[in-house]
Amino acid sequence: MTPNLPPLPARRTFHSVACLIAPACASLYVVLFLGGCATPGPAAASAPAPPFLLSRDGEIRYRLPAGWFEATPDTPVADRSVWLVRDDYAGSLLVRHVRIRAVERSDLEEEGLLRVAKLTAALETSTRPGVLVRGPERYHVNGREAVSYDVEYSGSGDRTRTVLLMADGRLYALTALVNGTAPPEAVKEIFGVLQAFLAAMRL
Numbered sequence: 001m002t003p004n005l006p007p008l009p010a011r012r013t014f015h016s017v018a019c020l021i022a023p024a025c026a027s028l029y030v031v032l033f034l035g036g037c038a039t040p041g042p043a044a045a046s047a048p049a050p051p052f053l054l055s056r057d058g059e060i061r062y063r064l065p066a067g068w069f070e071a072t073p074d075t076p077v078a079d080r081s082v083w084l085v086r087d088d089y090a091g092s093l094l095v096r097h098v099r100i101r102a103v104e105r106s107d108l109e110e111e112g113l114l115r116v117a118k119l120t121a122a123l124e125t126s127t128r129p130g131v132l133v134r135g136p137e138r139y140h141v142n143g144r145e146a147v148s149y150d151v152e153y154s155g156s157g158d159r160t161r162t163v164l165l166m167a168d169g170r171l172y173a174l175t176a177l178v179n180g181t182a183p184p185e186a187v188k189e190i191f192g193v194l195q196a197f198l199a200a201m202r203l
Helices: 014-038 102-111 113-127 185-200
Strands: 052-054 061-063 068-070 080-086 091-098 130-141 144-153 159-167 170-178
Touching: 061 185, 091 185, 102 113, 113 130, 113 144, 113 159, 130 159, 159 185, 170 185
Parallel strands: none
Antiparallel strands: 052 061, 068 080, 080 091, 091 170, 130 144, 144 159, 159 170
């Protein structure tokens, strides 16, 4: 018995085949064209890092954060090595060379930066009414021991974070100040700029 097979397709003429191929080729061209457009070109070169600047005392190389301006020439105080201000004046960043007296140097040698940080924090909160909202804590910056603490000042609501660190026998205090009138999110942003500044700084 001959099995019931499906009928063979009718023979296609050259014209009918061409009619089928042409749309297919056109569709393939569109896909390839669009695919070529969607294919990303060479990766855009990342923006170059800002150049290093030199502190007033010539001991620190640092980078100016985006959205900040250099105010060091505007301060007559000699121990202010670097002074940066945010464009909207919501905060500032100050680097000071702290002079160490004999008694303070003795404390530094015996107890390290933690003892000196307690002394400087006490001095700051006594000369200008304020409260220590985060006591001195040790950590490391580029392999160097550092100590940081936070102070909030009465009346103005200003808040500061100070980091103390030693470099070649010199003691530096880096202080980020957030104005009391700044929006709440400015505290995290400005203290973040301080950390980035420390990470990029060269002593």
